[in-house]
């Protein structure tokens with residue numbers, strides 16, 4: 001399989017060539033030249049497969065330049081009962097016939113990002129091991145992504161992680177999760193500022209190409225194609241778990257922010273998985289919902305981005321969305337260039353007056369948004385009716401999913417985080433604390449390892465070079 005850019009300016013590359021890179025050289029995103037199509041016979045044989053074997057079938061089609069036995073080994077040490085709590089990896093909980101939750105958040109940081117990030121950690125280590133190179137990952141986090149990256153990269157050969165976070169602004173649980181890691185290759189840098197300051201520092205460092213090359217600085221952000229691919233697997237797994245035969249269709253409801261999770265659902269559908277609806281749910285930061293309802297894509301400024309009780313979906317522009325628009329335009333790179341010349345300047349585009357917008361429905365997409373009151377009510381309802389406790393992000397998906405589903409099509413709602421991470425909203429909804437999963441009881445009491453720094457790009461660069469030793 002070869003990969004091209006959504007903006008048409010990259011010569012075709014292999015999976016391993018795009019694995020460690022961020023944006024394509026032309027500013028676009030890497031995407032397969034053609035999606036693999038899974039025929040009816042093949043889909044039939046996949047139905048009985050374990051998560052690991054299914055992951056191998058799917059990943060080997062996208063990462064076809066990794067020798068099969070190596071890929072198998074990488075998958076087998078990634079998707080284990082020890083790391084994900086069960087052999088099923090993503091177990092399906094049935095609330096009532098035709099209404100399910102797919103549990104994606106049983107990894108080390110209790111959020112669905114672990115599923116892709118744990119694989120990425122092993123893929124990076126494998127690839128760097130072959131080339132003998134090192135990689136220093138620099139990132140900014142307000143919570144989930146940073147800890148997920150740290151837990152995936154801890155102890156990995158040839159990899160260091162420098163993670164910036166706003167000092168004192170994450171929840172105690174999130175802070176403890178990251179700062180309690182004692183691995184020597186993990187560097188927590190608490191910045192005396194807000195999340196945007198952290199992100200600005202990462203951008204400034206990344207724009208210093210000399211520094212970046214000398215110190216082999218890389219990222220693990222959500223546009224990484226391997227992360228999308230890893231997420232395709234559980235759409236297949238969830239489909240097989242919720243149906244008896246491949247003649248049936250299902251719909252998925254997906255709490256969305258950067259469009260990474262639902263992008264994987266889109267690719268699964270393009271590969272031939274019988275998906276009826278892809279129901280996209282946002283919180284009050286509804287840039288994606290607005291597009292799917294009106295055809296207008298209007299990225300928000302940072303000051304327009306609200307802090308909500310489903311914080312991992314507080315985004316102002318959806319970094320993976322360009323991949324979908326590439327497919328929507330029948331892979332017209334010049335159209336994508338035209339549209340994103342506005343987006344990259346912070347401006348909107350409007351497809352409502354073009355035939356393209358009608359095609360959104362052909363791809364199965366519908367959307368809605370939720371508010372704080374809506375998600376608290378949903379948490380309470382689901383708890384009272386089914387004795388199942390969900391977190392605020394999952395609640396956004398459940399709320400919108402239930403409102404937009406077609407009654408005769410089974411609905412699978414993606415559970416993207418554990419309630420234990422968001423105890424305040426859980427308290428508000430049901431008047432009691434969420435239970436802590438085993439092993440996390442004393443998290444906040446563990447010794448913490450971090451440094452505190454000012455918003456000062458030069459000082460951060462000095463700190464990084466000192467740690468790397470050069």
Ligand SMILES: *Cc1c(COP(=O)(O)O)cnc(C)c1O
Nearest residue numbers: 256257258259260261312416417
């Ligand atoms: C990242 C995240 C999301 C949003 O996923 P995208 O792939 O960015 O759309 C939803 N819920 C939780 C808990 C997350 O961490």
